[in-house]
Amino acid sequence: MIELHVNGEAHRLDVAPETPLLYVLRDDLKLNGAKFGCGMGQCGACTVLVDGRPVFSCLFPVSSVGARPVRTVESLGTVERPGPLQKAFIDHQAVQCGYCIAGMIMRAQALLETVAHPSEQQIREHMSPNLCRCGTHMRILAAIREVAAQGRLPGAGPQKVSA
Amino acid sequence: MKRSDAPIDQGRRAFLAGSGLMVSFALLGSWRAFAGQENTLGATILAPDLPGDLKIEPVLDAWIKIDARGVTVCSGKVELGTGVRTALWQVAADQLAMPLERFTFVTADTALTPDEGYTAGSHTMADGGTAIYHAAAQVRQMLLDAAAAKLGVPARELALHDGVIVAADGRQLTYEQAAEGVDLHQRAKPVSPDSDPSTFRYIGHAIPRVDIPAKVTGGAAYVQDMRLEGMLHARVVRPPDASAQLESVDTRAVEAMPGVVKVVRDGNYLAVLAEREWQAVQAMRALREAARWRSTRRYPGNDTIHAALKALPQRIYVTTREGNGPVRQSQHAAPDAAPAAPSPATLSVGFGKQYVIHGSIGPSCAVAVYRDGMLTVWTHTQGVFPLRAGLAEWLGLPKDKLRCIHVEGAGCYGHNGADDAAADAALLAFRTPGRPVRVQWMRDQEAAWEPLGPAMLTELEAFADEAGQLQAWRHALWSTPHNERIVNAGRLIPARLLARPVASAPSAPIPQPEGDADRNAVPLYRIPSVRVDMHFVTEMPFRTSAMRSLGGHINVVTIESAMDELAERFGQDPVAYRLRHLDDARAREVIQRAADRFGWNGGQALPDGHGVGFAFSQYKNLMGYCAIALEVKLDKQARSVQIVRAVAAVDCGQIVNPDGLRNQIEGGIVQSSSWTLYEQVLIGEGGVRSVDWSSYPILRFPQAPVAIDVQMIDRPGHAFLGAAEIAQGPTAAALVNAIKRITGHRPLHLPLARQDSPLFA
Ligand code: FES
Ligand code: FES
Numbered sequence: 001m002i003e004l005h006v007n008g009e010a011h012r013l014d015v016a017p018e019t020p021l022l023y024v025l026r027d028d029l030k031l032n033g034a035k036f037g038c039g040m041g042q043c044g045a046c047t048v049l050v051d052g053r054p055v056f057s058c059l060f061p062v063s064s065v066g067a068r069p070v071r072t073v074e075s076l077g078t079v080e081r082p083g084p085l086q087k088a089f090i091d092h093q094a095v096q097c098g099y100c101i102a103g104m105i106m107r108a109q110a111l112l113e114t115v116a117h118p119s120e121q122q123i124r125e126h127m128s129p130n131l132c133r134c135g136t137h138m139r140i141l142a143a144i145r146e147v148a149a150q151g152r153l154p155g156a157g158p159q160k161v162s163a
Numbered sequence: 164m165k166r167s168d169a170p171i172d173q174g175r176r177a178f179l180a181g182s183g184l185m186v187s188f189a190l191l192g193s194w195r196a197f198a199g200q201e202n203t204l205g206a207t208i209l210a211p212d213l214p215g216d217l218k219i220e221p222v223l224d225a226w227i228k229i230d231a232r233g234v235t236v237c238s239g240k241v242e243l244g245t246g247v248r249t250a251l252w253q254v255a256a257d258q259l260a261m262p263l264e265r266f267t268f269v270t271a272d273t274a275l276t277p278d279e280g281y282t283a284g285s286h287t288m289a290d291g292g293t294a295i296y297h298a299a300a301q302v303r304q305m306l307l308d309a310a311a312a313k314l315g316v317p318a319r320e321l322a323l324h325d326g327v328i329v330a331a332d333g334r335q336l337t338y339e340q341a342a343e344g345v346d347l348h349q350r351a352k353p354v355s356p357d358s359d360p361s362t363f364r365y366i367g368h369a370i371p372r373v374d375i376p377a378k379v380t381g382g383a384a385y386v387q388d389m390r391l392e393g394m395l396h397a398r399v400v401r402p403p404d405a406s407a408q409l410e411s412v413d414t415r416a417v418e419a420m421p422g423v424v425k426v427v428r429d430g431n432y433l434a435v436l437a438e439r440e441w442q443a444v445q446a447m448r449a450l451r452e453a454a455r456w457r458s459t460r461r462y463p464g465n466d467t468i469h470a471a472l473k474a475l476p477q478r479i480y481v482t483t484r485e486g487n488g489p490v491r492q493s494q495h496a497a498p499d500a501a502p503a504a505p506s507p508a509t510l511s512v513g514f515g516k517q518y519v520i521h522g523s524i525g526p527s528c529a530v531a532v533y534r535d536g537m538l539t540v541w542t543h544t545q546g547v548f549p550l551r552a553g554l555a556e557w558l559g560l561p562k563d564k565l566r567c568i569h570v571e572g573a574g575c576y577g578h579n580g581a582d583d584a585a586a587d588a589a590l591l592a593f594r595t596p597g598r599p600v601r602v603q604w605m606r607d608q609e610a611a612w613e614p615l616g617p618a619m620l621t622e623l624e625a626f627a628d629e630a631g632q633l634q635a636w637r638h639a640l641w642s643t644p645h646n647e648r649i650v651n652a653g654r655l656i657p658a659r660l661l662a663r664p665v666a667s668a669p670s671a672p673i674p675q676p677e678g679d680a681d682r683n684a685v686p687l688y689r690i691p692s693v694r695v696d697m698h699f700v701t702e703m704p705f706r707t708s709a710m711r712s713l714g715g716h717i718n719v720v721t722i723e724s725a726m727d728e729l730a731e732r733f734g735q736d737p738v739a740y741r742l743r744h745l746d747d748a749r750a751r752e753v754i755q756r757a758a759d760r761f762g763w764n765g766g767q768a769l770p771d772g773h774g775v776g777f778a779f780s781q782y783k784n785l786m787g788y789c790a791i792a793l794e795v796k797l798d799k800q801a802r803s804v805q806i807v808r809a810v811a812a813v814d815c816g817q818i819v820n821p822d823g824l825r826n827q828i829e830g831g832i833v834q835s836s837s838w839t840l841y842e843q844v845l846i847g848e849g850g851v852r853s854v855d856w857s858s859y860p861i862l863r864f865p866q867a868p869v870a871i872d873v874q875m876i877d878r879p880g881h882a883f884l885g886a887a888e889i890a891q892g893p894t895a896a897a898l899v900n901a902i903k904r905i906t907g908h909r910p911l912h913l914p915l916a917r918q919d920s921p922l923f924a
Pocket of ligand 2: 573
C-alpha cells in the first residue's frame with residue numbers, strides 16, 4: 001500500500017511502487033489532467049506539481065513522492081470556477097487541440113507561485129520543457145503574461161489533507 | 164528542362180497502346196462534380212446540383228432532426244483541435260435562429276451522422292459548413308411555412324426568436340410544435356431562402372469554443388480519457404521496420420507477468436492485453452525484448468533520399484495552364500520533353516525537403532468493444548465512415564455490425580496513427596469479446612509508424628521577357644503519395660502484419676486543381692504558359708500520407724523563391740513584382756494589406772543579422788488567401804533563427820469565428836516555422852531512426868516568434884473558404900526569402916536551421 005496526497009486528499013493505493021505517478025493519477029485516481037505524451041520526460045504533457053515543483057509524472061515513480069503533496073490541473077478550479085491561469089487560458093482561447101494544455105498550466109503555475117513578475121525571457125525559458133505541436137505558443141504566453149502581471153500566485157499553502 | 168527517365172506504367176500503357184495521354188479533362192471548381200463520382204475526401208456525390216456536402220447527403224433530416232426531444236443538428240465532420248465543432252454549431256444556430264445551447268449538435272458517428280468522408284483538406288467549413296448553412300435555412304423556412312398554416316397567418320408575418328415562432332398577435336409555436344406533421348425526410352433544394360448576414364448573432368463573432376473549459380480543467384475530453392467498465396489495456400509491439408519478419412518470440416514469460424490477460428501473436432502482429440495500464444506497458448517491453456526479427460530491406464538515408472526519389476518507379480502527371488485558362492491534368496505513360504520554352508530560362512531554382520512527422524503530442528489511441536455481435540470503436544480518426552469500411556472489409560463484418568464514433572485525440576494535422584490504432588483496438592476487441600479494449604501507442608511507435616509527410620524535390624524554371632514579365636513556367640517535382648487514406652483494409656497497418664496480410668490498394672494522387680504532391684504547384688500569377696510535372700513515386704521507401712498542406716508547403720517555397728529572385732533580377736520590389744502578375748482582386752488585397760500593415764518598403768533599415776521576407780498563396784488556388792510578411796533574426800553565435808514579427812493578411816470568405824481563424828493562422832505560422840527551420844525524420848539503412856523528441860526536435864518556447872499580427876478580411880455573404888492550412892506555405896517561403904536577404908544566399912534544403920546547418924557557419 002502506498003499513501004499519496006493528491007489535490008488535498010489522501011489516498012491509500014495498492015500499486016506497484018515503481019509505477020510512474022502518471023498512471024496512478026490517470027488510472028487509479030481517474031484524473032484526466034495529466035496526459036501521456038512521450039513517457040520519456042521530453043514533452044511535458046504529463047506535468048504535475050510535487051511539493052510545488054513541476055515534474056514529469058511519466059517518469060516519476062509513485063514511491064518517490066512520499067508525503068509530498070501532488071497537485072494536478074484539477075486542483076486549480078472547475079469549469080464553473082476556474083482558477084486564474086485556467087481563466088486566462090479560456091479568455092485567450094489558448095487552446096487548439098488542448099492536449100498539451102493541462103501540462104502547460106501546471107508548469108506555469110509553478111513559476112507564478114515562486115516568481116512575482118517574471119520577464120518574457122524567464123517565462124519562455126521556464127516553459128521550454130513543454131511542447132505544443134499545434135503552435136499555440138503565442139496564446140499560451142499571452143495567458144501566462146496576463147496572470148503574471150497580477151503578481152505572485154498564492155501557493156497551495158500548507159496542505160489540508162482530508163482522508 | 165532535363166528529366167531523368169522514369170519507368171513507365173506497363174499495365175496502363177498496354178491498355179492505351181501508343182497513346183501518350185491517358186486521361187485528359189478540364190478541371191474547374193464545381194464543374195468537377197458528377198453523380199456517382201467520389202469526391203477527394205472519399206465520399207460519394209449523389210446530388211451535384213446541391214451546395215456543399217448536401218451533394219453527398221442530399222436529405223435534410225440527415226442533417227437536422229426535430230422531434231419531441233428538440234432539435235438535433237448532425238455533422239459528419241470532426242473536431243481536430245481547429246475549433247470547427249464550435250464554428251459549425253454557430254452556422255446552425257444563426258440559420259435556425261436558435262441559441263447554441265438550445266439544440267444538440269452531434270458529430271461524426273457512423274450510426275448518427277451524414278457520411279462526409281474525411282475531415283481534411285480545409286473542406287470542413289467550405290463543404291460541411293455550407294451544407295449546414297443551407298440545410299438549416301431550408302428547414303427554417305419549412306418550419307415557418309408550417310407554422311403559418313397552423314396559425315392561419317402568412318409566413319412573412321411570423322418572427323423567429325430563440326427557437327420559438329411568434330405571430331404578430333403574440334401567439335407562439337415552438338419549433339417542435341411547428342415541426343409536427345412536417346416531413347424533413349426530403350431532398351434539399353439547390354437554392355435556399357436568403358439569410359441576412361447583418362442579423363447573425365454567431366456567424367462572424369468570436370464565440371468562445373465549446374470544448375475549451377473541459378480541456379483546461381481536467382474534464383474528460385479525449386479518447387485517451389475514456390474508462391469503460393471492465394476495460395483492458397493493450398499495447399502493441401511493432402516490427403523494427405516495415406519489412407521485418409518475426410522469426411521467433413517466446414511469449415510464455417510475458418503471459419505469466421502480473422495482470423497479463425493474453426498475448427496476441429498473428430504473423431508479424433504482436434500485442435499484449437492486461438488488466439492495468441502499467442502492467443500492459445511492462446508486458447509490452449518484455450514482449451519486445453523476447454521478439455526476434457529479420458529485416459528484409461535497406462532504406463535510403465537523409466543524404467540519398469532525393470536521388471532515390473528520382474530513381475524509384477513513378478508515374479507522371481502533367482498539369483498545364485495555357486493563356487491563363489483552366490488547368491488540365493493528364494497522366495503520361497512516359498516522360499516527354501516539355502514544349503519548347505521561349506528562350507533559355509531566366510531563372511532556375513529547386514528545393515529538397517526531408518520527411519517530416521505529424522508528431523501529435525498524444526500518441527494514437529482507441530477504445531473498442533465487441534459485444535452481442537456488434538463492434539464499436541471510439542477513435543480520433545479523421546474519417547469514421549472510411550475507417551468503418553476498411554475495418555468491415557478486414558474483419559469480415561457487415562458494415563451495420565460496426566460502429567465508429569469520433570472522440571477527440573491530440574491534434575493530428577493529417578493522416579497520423581489514428582486509423583491504425585483504431586484497427587489495433589478493433590482487432591483486439593474482436594478477439595476478446597465482451598471486454599472493452601483500450602490501445603495506446605507509445606511515443607516511439609507513433610514516430611516510427613505514423614505515415615510520414617513525404618520527402619520531396621522540386622525544380623523550377625521561369626522564363627521572363629526583358630521587362631521582367633513572366634512568359635512561361637516549368638515546375639517539376641518528385642514525391643511519394645500524399646493521400647494513402649483508408650480506401651481498403653490494406654491501408655491499415657495491422658492488416659498488413661497479420662499472417663494473412665491484406666495488400667494496400669494502389670496509390671493514386673488527389674487530382675488537380677486540389678492536387679497532391681503538386682498541390683499549389685500552379686502559381687496564381689498571370690503567366691501565359693504553365694506546366695507542372697508531378698513525378699508520382701509509387702514505390703514508397705517509407706509509407707507517406709497527408710500532412711497539413713501536402714505538397715503546398717514546398718511548392719509555395721519554390722514558387723515564392725522564384726518570384727523573389729526574379730524581382731531582384733529585374734530590380735523590382737518583391738511585393739510590387741507579385742502584384743504586377745496578379746489579376747485576382749482578393750489576392751491583391753491580402754498582399755497589399757500585409758505589406759501596408761508590416762510597413763514593407765523593400766528597403767527597411769534593420770539591425771545586423773535581421774532580414775525581411777514576403778510570400779503569398781491562395782491555398783489550392785481554391786481556398787483561403789494568405790500573404791505573410793515577416794522579419795527574421797539570424798544569430799550565428801547562438802545558432803538560432805527567430806521570427807521577430809510576422810504579419811499575416813488572410814481572406815477566407817465569410818468569417819464564421821474570427822478568433823478561431825486567428826488561432827489557426829497563428830498556429831499555422833508557428834507550426835510551419837518549426838517544420839521549415841528544424842524538422843526532418845532521421846532515416847538510415849534500418850529505417851526511421853528518430854523516434855523521440857530529442858532526435859526529432861521541434862520548436863520550443865524560446866524559439867517561438869516574438870509577435871504575430873493577423874489581419875482578417877471578412878466577406879459577409881461570400882462562400883466559406885478553408886483556413887486551417889493556408890499559412891503553411893507562405894510562412895515557409897517568407898522565412899526562406901528572409902534568410903536569403905540576410906545572408907545573400909538562398910538555402911535550398913529544408914530544414915534550414917538545425918544545429919549543424921551551414922547557415923551558422
Ligand atoms: S509524457 Fe511525460 S514528458 Fe512527455
Ligand atoms: S494545443 Fe495541441 S498540442 Fe498544444
